[in-house]
Amino acid sequence: xxxxxxxDDEYELPLPSDLLFEAPIFSIDFHPSTDxxxxxxxxxxxxxxxxxxxLENSINNNNDGDDDDKLLFTDLVHEGACNSVKFNExxxxxxxxxxDQALKALxxxxxxxxxxxxxxxxxxxTCLAALGSTIFSGDEDGCVKLWDTRQQSSIASFHQHSExxxxxxxxxxxxxxxxxxxxxxxxxxxxxxxxxxxxxxNSDEYLCVVPLYENSRFVVGSAEGVLNIYKWGxxxxxxxxFQGHPGSVDCMIVVDDKTVLTGSSDGLIRVVQIKPxxxxxxxxxxxDFPIERMCLSHxxxxxxxxxHDDTVKFWDIRYL
Numbered sequence: 001x002x003x004x005x006x007x008d009d010e011y012e013l014p015l016p017s018d019l020l021f022e023a024p025i026f027s028i029d030f031h032p033s034t035d036x037x038x039x040x041x042x043x044x045x046x047x048x049x050x051x052x053x054x055l056e057n058s059i060n061n062n063n064d065g066d067d068d069d070k071l072l073f074t075d076l077v078h079e080g081a082c083n084s085v086k087f088n089e090x091x092x093x094x095x096x097x098x099x100d101q102a103l104k105a106l107x108x109x110x111x112x113x114x115x116x117x118x119x120x121x122x123x124x125x126t127c128l129a130a131l132g133s134t135i136f137s138g139d140e141d142g143c144v145k146l147w148d149t150r151q152q153s154s155i156a157s158f159h160q161h162s163e164x165x166x167x168x169x170x171x172x173x174x175x176x177x178x179x180x181x182x183x184x185x186x187x188x189x190x191x192x193x194x195x196x197x198x199x200x201x202n203s204d205e206y207l208c209v210v211p212l213y214e215n216s217r218f219v220v221g222s223a224e225g226v227l228n229i230y231k232w233g234x235x236x237x238x239x240x241x242f243q244g245h246p247g248s249v250d251c252m253i254v255v256d257d258k259t260v261l262t263g264s265s266d267g268l269i270r271v272v273q274i275k276p277x278x279x280x281x282x283x284x285x286x287x288d289f290p291i292e293r294m295c296l297s298h299x300x301x302x303x304x305x306x307x308h309d310d311t312v313k314f315w316d317i318r319y320l
Contacts, residue, residue, distance in 0.1 A: 016051045016302070019070075019312040027084045028306050030297045031108070032091045036072065037295075037304055039312065040082030046096045046106070048073040051302070051314065073111050077104055086128040088135065088149055095135055097125035103137055103147065117152055121145065129168035136176070138165025144178055146190070160186050160195050167208045171215055179206035185220055185228075187235060197235040202228075210252045210260055212274055219260060219274055221249030227262075229274060242277040245270070251294045253303065255320050263291030263305060271320060284315050 019037070027040040035052035053070040078098030086095050087108075093115065094106040101124055105115030123140040130136070134155075135147040142161030145154045163181035170176050175196075176188040183202035188195055205223035212219060220228040220238070225245035228238040247265030254260055255271070261283065262270045269283040269291055285291075286307035293306045296317075303315040 015316055016314045018314075019049055019051070021047070021310045021312070024308065024310055025293065025306040025312065026081055027086075028293050028295050028304055028312055029085050029087055029094075030295050030302075030304065031087050032089060033298050034091065035297075036108075037312065038085045038087065038094050039306070040085040040096055040098075042081045044076050044078035044080055044082050044098060044100075045074060046077045046082050046085055046094070047071065048094065048106075048108075051297075051304075073106065075113075077106075077113065078102060080124070083124065083126055084128040084137075086130050086135070088130045089132055093149065095128055095130070097128050097137055099124035101125060101139075103135075105149075115149075115152060117147075120147075120154075126164050127166065127168055129170055131170040132173065134170070136168045136170060138168050138178065138180075140164040142180055142182070144168060144176075144188075156190065156193055158186075158188050158195065160198060163205075166206060169209050169211065169218075171211065177209055177218065179209045179220055181205045181207075183222075185209065185218070185230060185235065199230065199235050200237055205248075207248060207250050208252050210254050212254065212260070213257055217274065219252065221252050221262065223248045225249055225264065227272070227274070227277075240275070240277070242272070242274070244272075244279055247290070250290065250292050253294050253296050255317075259320070261294065261303065261317070261320075263294045265290035267291060267307070269294070269303070269305060269315070283317060283320075284313070286311070286313065 024042040038048045049070045078100050080099035084097045096104050101121045103117040103120035107114045121139040127138045133149050138144045143159040146156040148155050161180035167179045174191045178186045185199040187197045208221040216232050218230045227242040229240040231239045245264045251263040252260045267285045271280040289307035289309045303317045306312050
């Protein structure tokens with residue numbers, strides 16, 4: 001059974017101490033193979049921290065607030081908010097996207113900016129995704145672009161949404177799903193470079209999407225707190241809906257093939273089962289601050305969350 005880890009459990013993993021930033025956090029991402037977490041801030045800054053050092057400080061009860069020993073990189077990389085950060089699949093590069101329409105990348109080994117596309121989009125870039133050697137970016141106008149990391153140019157562009165792109169989910173080298181604030185889910189065939197199908201537009205903004213049941217079901221989180229469940233091949237309307245979040249579902253993480261973690265505007269991180277639909281428990285909360293971003297560590301040990309308290313918190317989720 002899933003539930004909250006009790007305080008008296010025999011083996012409780014020490015958690016990295018909270019990571020406090022000097023400005024609101026717009027995006028976070030874990031490195032795919034090492035103990036590093038990155039963040040993009042509203043100021044346009046991008047940072048990288050080694051959270052293993054945060055763990056050692058937590059064990060030693062060192063809470064003096066001095067993060068210099070944990071900070072690997074910080075720089076003002078965008079003019080305006082750094083809306084999204086994303087490591088590529090092998091972790092050699094950390095990509096960032098901003099309200100300034102720019103797409104950039106940091107070489108994680110040399111800590112030098114090595115990729116700079118100042119006019120990557122015609123409007124501010126809102127989100128990033130990565131798969132293999134491809135980076136995906138979505139913007140405020142509803143446009144999605146694909147980039148080959150081996151060259152500084154777009155290799156494809158899709159534009160079907162009328163509002164800003166909220167999330168991008170590449171399934172493999174053929175299929176790509178996108179959600180947008182226009183309340184629609186789009187499915188793209190990248191090999192044919194065209195739209196495969198698209199849901200009907202809903203009045204409720206679609207904010208995030210995750211795959212379940214071996215990519216046969218797709219759960220879409222919305223601004224009204226509804227989980228809209230789509231079935232592969234049936235895209236016009238959800239085949240099921242699960243209500244139960246009192247606020248918007250801004251982000252989700254897959255736990256297993258039928259379970260997700262949801263981050264909601266009421267500040268709670270919930271464990272939710274799909275088919276049958278059921279609330280299984282609560283991992284934690286950011287007090288009364290909304291959960292805006294979540295990511296999972298490379299070893300699936302830690303969940304990281306960010307909120308309006310300018311803090312990244314870490315949660316032990318091994319018990320899920």
